[in-house]
Amino acid sequence: MTYNADNEENLVIVQVSPQTHEVVETELAGETDEVKDETKALIEAIRRRAQSEAESAGTLTRETYLNAVRQAREALEGDKLIERDRIEHAFAVLQQEAEKNWHLLFKEIAEVGDRFQAAAKAAWDAFNAPRPQR
Template identity: 70%
Template sequence: MSANNNEPKESTAIVEISPQTDEMVETEMAGETDEIKRETKALIEALKRRAQTEADSAGTLTRETYLNAVRQAREAIEREKLISRDRLENSWTTMQEETEKNWHLLVKEITDFSDRLQDAAKAAWEVFNAPRS
């Protein structure tokens, strides 16, 4: 019996969700599925636990060093979002330009074909009506 690779992987870890996280996710992600909300809540709680652990174990680091590391991580995440959005916007612009260019080429081809048909019809009419010797 083979496993279906398309099935979502179920997490076996039980994660306690704080009321604040629950309320925030339910408010901010109102239109999402329960599974997406559940996984997002678990992710937020894991990040909170990791951040707390890092803050607690920052004994060898100064608080300022820790805060700088956290800021750099946040800025890196925000930059990635901006880069992704810029890539998406550039792709959309390129697609619009290509579509417009292809439309103009199609219109030119149709116009050229129409002109050729008119010339052929005119030549056929002239041959048809030409006097016979």
């Protein structure tokens, strides 16, 4: 089974093993297809990363494999932290902009209110001004 992991920069085709497909479909039965597909892609990325790390280490011993899996997990978690930091920063900027816009809007509403009040006072003064007798 293949899965297209589509992001803004490029298109990646991920080959999903039948075992991964079965585990994800069983464990995430109530989730959307998007969540399932992203989870499958993540599991396959972890599996490929661990296999690559183990093969590059040379002899495939238990200790080498465990170290490779640990390094792959740490690398992926590090990437996740970077993404989380970017998201948190973007949210903070968005929140600052929203607050700034709220304050500007409130200021403009207050100015309009002041103008209406001044216009009402001017109208009242004009209405109550003494009139020359005819």
